[in-house]
Amino acid sequence: MLTVENTIKWLDLFADKVAAEKDYLSELDQAIGDGDHGANMSRGTAAMKEALGKQNFGTVQDVLKTAAMSLLSKIGGASGPLYGSALIGMAKEAGNADTDLTSIVQAGADGIQKRGKAEPGDKTMVDVWLTVLHALKEGKLTDAVIDQAVQATAPLKAKKGRASYLGDRSVGHIDPGAMSSGYLFKCLIAGGIL
Amino acid sequence: MKKIINKPEDVVDEMLDGLVFTSASLIRRLPGTNVILRKQKSEGKVAVVSGGGSGHEPTHAGFVGSGMLAAAVCGPVFTSPTPDQIAAAIKEANQGAGVLLVIKNYSGDIMNFEMAEDLASMDHIEVKHIVVDDDIAVEDSTYTAGKRGVAGTILVHKMMGAAAEAGLSLNELKDLGDQVISSIKTIGVALSAGTVPESGKPGFVLKDNEMEYGVGIHGEPGYRREPIKSSKEIAKELTDKLRDAFKWNASDRYAILVNGLGATPLMEQYIFANDVSEILTKDKIELPFRKVGSYMTSLDMAGISLTLFHLKQDQWLDWLNVPVETTAW
Ligand SMILES: Nc1ncnc2c1ncn2[C@@H]1O[C@H](COP(=O)(O)OP(=O)(O)O)[C@@H](O)[C@H]1O
Numbered sequence: 001m002l003t004v005e006n007t008i009k010w011l012d013l014f015a016d017k018v019a020a021e022k023d024y025l026s027e028l029d030q031a032i033g034d035g036d037h038g039a040n041m042s043r044g045t046a047a048m049k050e051a052l053g054k055q056n057f058g059t060v061q062d063v064l065k066t067a068a069m070s071l072l073s074k075i076g077g078a079s080g081p082l083y084g085s086a087l088i089g090m091a092k093e094a095g096n097a098d099t100d101l102t103s104i105v106q107a108g109a110d111g112i113q114k115r116g117k118a119e120p121g122d123k124t125m126v127d128v129w130l131t132v133l134h135a136l137k138e139g140k141l142t143d144a145v146i147d148q149a150v151q152a153t154a155p156l157k158a159k160k161g162r163a164s165y166l167g168d169r170s171v172g173h174i175d176p177g178a179m180s181s182g183y184l185f186k187c188l189i190a191g192g193i194l
Numbered sequence: 195m196k197k198i199i200n201k202p203e204d205v206v207d208e209m210l211d212g213l214v215f216t217s218a219s220l221i222r223r224l225p226g227t228n229v230i231l232r233k234q235k236s237e238g239k240v241a242v243v244s245g246g247g248s249g250h251e252p253t254h255a256g257f258v259g260s261g262m263l264a265a266a267v268c269g270p271v272f273t274s275p276t277p278d279q280i281a282a283a284i285k286e287a288n289q290g291a292g293v294l295l296v297i298k299n300y301s302g303d304i305m306n307f308e309m310a311e312d313l314a315s316m317d318h319i320e321v322k323h324i325v326v327d328d329d330i331a332v333e334d335s336t337y338t339a340g341k342r343g344v345a346g347t348i349l350v351h352k353m354m355g356a357a358a359e360a361g362l363s364l365n366e367l368k369d370l371g372d373q374v375i376s377s378i379k380t381i382g383v384a385l386s387a388g389t390v391p392e393s394g395k396p397g398f399v400l401k402d403n404e405m406e407y408g409v410g411i412h413g414e415p416g417y418r419r420e421p422i423k424s425s426k427e428i429a430k431e432l433t434d435k436l437r438d439a440f441k442w443n444a445s446d447r448y449a450i451l452v453n454g455l456g457a458t459p460l461m462e463q464y465i466f467a468n469d470v471s472e473i474l475t476k477d478k479i480e481l482p483f484r485k486v487g488s489y490m491t492s493l494d495m496a497g498i499s500l501t502l503f504h505l506k507q508d509q510w511l512d513w514l515n516v517p518v519e520t521t522a523w
């Protein structure tokens with residue numbers, strides 16, 4: 001179950017992780033995109049962490065909503081509206097009584113797919129979200145599962161986003177958005193929230 | 195990296211203040227945002243709003259002004275602006291007849307602008323959008339994000355601005371926009387990459403003697419690399435591609451835009467324009483509208499793009515020719 005405290009902890013950890021891996025995320029994006037994913041994500045998550053530290057929150061929904069608006073207004077690019085839509089979806093779901101983590105992550109994945117129209121196998125962050133969701137449902141989410149989901153984007157040919165312009169040349173590279181989404185879920189484990 | 199800047203993270207903010215300084219009688223900046231608005235409103239007319247990543251100057255903000263854009267939303271370098279900024283532009287630019295958004299076909303731009311449309315609809319402002327995808331370097335297929343929006347966008351801005359000023363309704367403008375966009379095609383060549391200030395490194399590397407056809411305005415890969423050729427040979431390659439795409443006939447009428455990508459001097463642009471004109475004259479194409487200059491740039495990328503716009507109606511040529519008051523047209 002998510003609480004106000006552990007949700008903030010989760011998102012703060014995510015912001016720290018993104019800040020630490022900023023250059024690596026951009027490097028991944030340089031290979032098959034335009035090289036800005038690290039800059040985009042660190043701009044957004046730093047703003048999110050600041051916003052989360054500034055006020056007291058009464059509900060998980062408020063935390064997620066505040067996080068969503070920071071990401072939406074600060075990331076930009078393709079990943080801004082995607083992470084923004086994910087967190088808006090999660091915030092809406094958290095509004096319902098007795099919702100567990102799985103249904104919240106489900107709502108996040110739905111938000112991303114509704115906005116970006118990517119299917120599994122298109123070599124996007126959706127691949128990680130759906131694998132994580134599946135593992136959560138089975139009660140089997142581990143770092144190894146997440147790593148594997150991220151690595152599994154490498155052999156795929158991109159069908160959505162900037163990487164799709166490369167066609168076959170996108171094969172062999174990890175998708176940057178998959179990597180950053182992997183960090184999000186690893187922080188769930190690192191934060192002891194699972 | 196050698197650039198006349200201060201801090202890399204401040205380039206957009208400082209550039210916009212400099213732009214407003216340059217054209218203070220025409221434009222203003224919406225406080226607290228990266229939105230440039232025109233000072234002279236046209237009450238009761240549809241407002242045409244465009245935007246996208248920065249680094250393509252004078253696009254987009256240079257085309258804000260009477261007869262053209264009502265507002266431009268300027269994102270970080272090569273990165274789409276965010277929905278809150280676009281929504282603020284929509285709200286402020288609205289002149290009571292709705293807002294037409296001109297979006298270039300990139301996933302990020304589309305998603306951010308669509309989210310802004312959702313936000314604006316909560317304020318009961320009628321918003322529609324058109325998507326420019328004039329770059330014929332990439333295939334349009336259901337398996338990719340589709341063709342990219344490049345230099346032809348400035349002709350779309352001009353057409354939409356003029357037609358809005360002429361009093362077309364939002365629905366009529368959207369239909370016209372779709373027709374105009376399908377009549378515009380662009381193809382380019384790059385000699386060297388631009389350098390994003392925050393990354394400090396060129397987006398890609400071409401050897402001293404190399405060029406690449408079909409590179410996108412954010413340095414997206416093109417369709418062929420080869421040793422640099424003469425302007426005549428480049429003109430032949432690019433016009434061949436456009437001829438294949440348009441399948442034109444003698445005496446068809448086209449507008450032509452030769453566009454420098456940032457670091458290519460006007461001298462080279464004129465030489466190239468001269469070579470293109472020779473080829474098109476042989477094809478007996480009529481070119482009643484001609485424009486040469488750096489209008490849709492990619493920071494300091496060296497290279498050129500060639501845009502043709504099939505003028506299917508006399509009215510379209512009139513709209514291209516109506517005078518406007520902007521920084522850059
Ligand atoms: N339509 C989409 N659906 C899901 N994810 C997408 C889509 N388009 C792009 N992405 C994700 O966004 C990432 C790129 O984000 P980023 O570099 O920040 O934005 P941009 O591509 O605009 O530069 C990709 O690695 C991919 O995971």
Ligand SMILES: [Mg+2]
Pocket residue numbers: 029033034035036037077162
């Ligand atoms: Mg990117």
